[in-house]
Amino acid sequence: MKKLEKLYEGKAKIIYATEDPELVVQYFKDDATAFNGEKKGIIRNKGEMNNAISSAIFRFLEDKGIKTHFVSAPSEREMVVRKVDIVPIEVVMRNVTAGSLSKRMGVEEGMLLPKTVFELYYKDDSLGDPMINGYHVAAFGLCSAEDLAEIKKRAFRVNELMQEFFSARGITLVDFKLEFGKTADGTLLLADEITPDGCRLWNSETGEKMDKDRFRRDLGSVEEAYEEVLRKVTS
């Protein structure tokens, strides 16, 4: 599919128009950022790996009945997706304590949570993506109450499915971020990407981190970790 004008460039992806007004191309870059853009770097071949990982996960989720924006992955760094307006909310699902949750609550990383934690963040880089709740969503009109209820329902279902998917591959799904979007005709779709950039993935046996924390925390072997996730996800 031919890429036309650039519509948007984000930290890890570029969105291009196509000849079909209902479709766009997501082009995956190697750029990596952390701490709201304060730390910048390159993860070699991340674009190719994340396109393949995300495509595999979107295909799996579609098979299980989750509506996503995924259409096809026609080249190594390109994903054709349905064009959506992104709902300005980041959903984070947490099964095990880590990262900002550990800091927020003053607890160690790696504690299995007795109940899944569902968090909302207002997607705004200039504000540092602050945590919000459903009342902020309503008061600031970030999406309708119906869409928020649907987002919550789907996020919990996606968490169940992805926990099974990764568990079968020897990986613990610690936490992950989801974004949703709405098509011109109002259909709510799981959008963006699902990759080690936005998921915490730990080797279930060794506890080794296989995600962007290797970049954030300078743990080394970043590319190797993404490669291992790709190998497991596509096996």
Next chain:
Amino acid sequence: MKKLEKLYEGKAKIIYATEDPELVVQYFKDDATAFNGEKKGIIRNKGEMNNAISSAIFRFLEDKGIKTHFVSAPSEREMVVRKVDIVPIEVVMRNVTAGSLSKRMGVEEGMLLPKTVFELYYKDDSLGDPMINGYHVAAFGLCSAEDLAEIKKRAFRVNELMQEFFSARGITLVDFKLEFGKTADGTLLLADEITPDGCRLWNSETGEKMDKDRFRRDLGSVEEAYEEVLRKVTS
């Protein structure tokens, strides 16, 4: 009522045991703190004023059917209250944008919110009282789901009642903090205090701040503002 041993000293109050195991005395100090204790000072006679203001509001709420820990105010700085274990959650209700909400969402202060915003904070000074949501409450066992549902219901009712109460006195209730506690027999009660330390109160006509923001932001006339609130609340 005779004060026995000191049970707890907080930033603005001291709690003393009494001869009745079900009752304690809240002693109101003049100490004022802001920004999680980073700024410290004295608001002259705040203890007396806050005891009188909070007593008046608790009496009003009790009259309207809200169960509070308030029993009596036997002296200028002492309030006898039912002994409770404080639920480690701070509830914030917001009717107008201000303070941390304005900062969080990147909006001006003073915008009337189309819907009330209900926020939860984990009451832990060492963590800076971080914002949480109901899923954190459940996962970290901060209170039962039933208690949280009841807290939410009562917070909205208290907001309605207090909006009417202050509106009738020419004051806009911008936002306020509530704490709840449970007695030994498991009764959930509105606890702590309701004063200009934990409420944003603006003169409805002039917009003038009549609360702890005068101290936080060095606006001057702090004591005069509390006195004015006291006068209006008890008139």
